[in-house]
Amino acid sequence: MSVATARRLAIAFFVLQAVAVTYPGFVPFSRIEPRVLGLPFALVWPTAWIVVSGLVLWALHAVESRRRED
Amino acid sequence: MERWHVVTAVVLGYLLLTLVIGLLAGRRVSESVEGYVAADRQFGLLTMYFITGATIFSAFAFLGGPGWIYSRGGAAFYILSYGVLGIAPWYFIGPKAGRLGRRFGFVTQAQLVAGRFPSRGLSALFALITVAAFVPYLMVQMSGAGIVFNVVTEGHVSFEAGAALAYGVVLIYVLSGGVSAVGWTNVFQGIVMMVLAWALGLYIPTHLYGGIGDMFDRLVEARPELLTAPGLDAAGRPWSWGAYSSAVLSSAVGFVMWPHLFMKSFTSRDDETLRRTVVLFPTFQLFLIPLFLVGFAGVLFGSAPETPDHIMPHIVLSTGLPALVVGLFCAGGLAASMSTGDGLLHGAASIAVEDGLLPFVKLNDSQRRFLMRALVVGVGALAYYLAIVQKQSLVALLLMGYGLIDQLAPPVYAALFWRRATTPGVLAGLCAGIATNVFFLVRADLRPFDIHEGILGMIVNAAVLVAVSLATRPQPAEHADAFVSAPEYPMRKGVGVRT
Numbered sequence: 001m002s003v004a005t006a007r008r009l010a011i012a013f014f015v016l017q018a019v020a021v022t023y024p025g026f027v028p029f030s031r032i033e034p035r036v037l038g039l040p041f042a043l044v045w046p047t048a049w050i051v052v053s054g055l056v057l058w059a060l061h062a063v064e065s066r067r068r069e070d
Numbered sequence: 071m072e073r074w075h076v077v078t079a080v081v082l083g084y085l086l087l088t089l090v091i092g093l094l095a096g097r098r099v100s101e102s103v104e105g106y107v108a109a110d111r112q113f114g115l116l117t118m119y120f121i122t123g124a125t126i127f128s129a130f131a132f133l134g135g136p137g138w139i140y141s142r143g144g145a146a147f148y149i150l151s152y153g154v155l156g157i158a159p160w161y162f163i164g165p166k167a168g169r170l171g172r173r174f175g176f177v178t179q180a181q182l183v184a185g186r187f188p189s190r191g192l193s194a195l196f197a198l199i200t201v202a203a204f205v206p207y208l209m210v211q212m213s214g215a216g217i218v219f220n221v222v223t224e225g226h227v228s229f230e231a232g233a234a235l236a237y238g239v240v241l242i243y244v245l246s247g248g249v250s251a252v253g254w255t256n257v258f259q260g261i262v263m264m265v266l267a268w269a270l271g272l273y274i275p276t277h278l279y280g281g282i283g284d285m286f287d288r289l290v291e292a293r294p295e296l297l298t299a300p301g302l303d304a305a306g307r308p309w310s311w312g313a314y315s316s317a318v319l320s321s322a323v324g325f326v327m328w329p330h331l332f333m334k335s336f337t338s339r340d341d342e343t344l345r346r347t348v349v350l351f352p353t354f355q356l357f358l359i360p361l362f363l364v365g366f367a368g369v370l371f372g373s374a375p376e377t378p379d380h381i382m383p384h385i386v387l388s389t390g391l392p393a394l395v396v397g398l399f400c401a402g403g404l405a406a407s408m409s410t411g412d413g414l415l416h417g418a419a420s421i422a423v424e425d426g427l428l429p430f431v432k433l434n435d436s437q438r439r440f441l442m443r444a445l446v447v448g449v450g451a452l453a454y455y456l457a458i459v460q461k462q463s464l465v466a467l468l469l470m471g472y473g474l475i476d477q478l479a480p481p482v483y484a485a486l487f488w489r490r491a492t493t494p495g496v497l498a499g500l501c502a503g504i505a506t507n508v509f510f511l512v513r514a515d516l517r518p519f520d521i522h523e524g525i526l527g528m529i530v531n532a533a534v535l536v537a538v539s540l541a542t543r544p545q546p547a548e549h550a551d552a553f554v555s556a557p558e559y560p561m562r563k564g565v566g567v568r569t
Contacts, residue, residue: 026076032290039286047150054350054351055349
């Protein structure tokens with residue numbers, strides 16, 4: 001994957017996240033059930049986005065590092 | 071020996087250790103403005119990781135986070151969401167700003183923007199906004215230190231004395247070591263803060279209710295309205311999605327625009343360090359979860375604290391934890407407060423001198439450093455005085471701070487990414503943005519959809535910036551290009567461009 005593509009995908013991901021954790025994206029997920037590890041789902045939802053964000057940033061960085069060494 | 075004696079001894083030991091680390095770190099850099107403000111551009115990944123985390127996670131997160139959960143439930147989830155969204159743009163703009171800093175010798179955000187848009191007024195405006203936004207933020211940190219001290223010593227150490235003691239230590243190491251002391255104490259304090267937060271967050275629900283799941287089972291029965299977003303407002307009525315969403319967005323945009331954080335682009339050794347800092351940041355963000363759990367534990371707790379912000383120390387004191395642990399908790403709270411407060415003090419003083427004075431008065435390197443140190447004392451004393459005298463207006467002032475900081479975003483993005491932007495455009499946009507922001511701050515009843523005034527100001531700011539820029543003469547292509555297309559990857563890993 002080229003650096004430009006990876007960056008575009010990463011930016012798209014963060015724009016998607018901005019909608020998913022606010023109105024209206026959060027509305028259908030702001031609920032108590034299903035509980036995960038005892039936590040209400042409304043707390044799990046933004047937490048999951050943080051975890052996935054970490055993975056996306058790591059992947060973007062991995063792509064960029066490989067390209068730079070070429 | 072009574073319990074509060076042990077607690078106080080642990081805290082004093084902690085403060086002493088922090089002081090020693092700060093003083094030692096200060097000896098590592100050169101006696102120059104670049105050393106005092108940008109640590110000779112030599113911070114590596116470890117320092118940058120903790121400086122970013124500790125700068126952001128302040129007494130607000132440590133006391134206010136659990137306090138918001140306790141009183142407003144899911145409204146607090148917004149704090150969880152904005153951090154990662156806010157730091158992501160830094161992956162792109164941080165290294166670019168750092169590169170321009172190494173090339174042109176910038177040590178502050180305003181120097182970068184005024185480098186692209188030459189205007190002393192613009193530089194002074196940035197300095198003014200910074201100081202106006204920092205003082206209330208610093209007041210919150212000082213109050214946090216005072217509260218922690220006062221509550222865990224069961225009132226034996228007064229709020230005023232606690233805040234003075236903690237910030238006396240901060241003052242000494244910031245004066246002597248500058249940003250280098252800030253960085254290395256943040257590493258130490260960041261570790262203390264994270265370990266304490268996770269330990270307490272997992273221990274308290276288990277100790278009180280038998281487990282995290284069991285605690286939430288009881289909450290589902292007793293207070294289900296606290297478990298979903300957008301939660302409740304300060305008065306306990308349901309909060310609006312408009313306010314919740316714009317709180318996330320305005321904080322996310324403002325996040326890296328806070329000058330004390332943005333300036334850290336200039337302290338990093340190279341691009342790679344900054345990128346890795348951003349990649350690792352989400353691990354720091356997760357540390358809000360255990361703090362939230364303590365807040366939820368407080369909801370079911372038998373007795374109520376004085377105010378929601380006291381819930382964290384209140385629970386720690388009332389669950390019969392050993393004095394040593396209470397002392398360590400206090401250290402963690404002070405760590406959260408001091409590790410943000412030191413950066414604010416240092417940032418306010420550096421920016422006031424570099425951006426507020428230097429464009430107007432000729433000063434040599436040692437005069438600048440002397441003035442910075444004088445201002446560290448001045449700003450610290452002012453914030454301390456205000457924190458003690460007028461506690462009521464704090465929230466209003468802090469909210470104004472966030473809105474103001476948002477207004478720095480359009481100029482910074484224009485400087486780095488838009489060739490056609492002009493100096494009159496940026497100045498007009500900034501003034502219009504500040505005016506809009508202040509108007510909707512005062513007339514909150516006129517806000518469309520309950521949207522945060524910082525966002526409204528930013529929309530006007532950006533629109534005016536674009537319109538006026540297009541109506542005025544473009545900058546010479548060569549000049550604009552030097553900022554917009556700062557070469558992407560001119561170096562190998564770990565090697566910075568130095569010219």
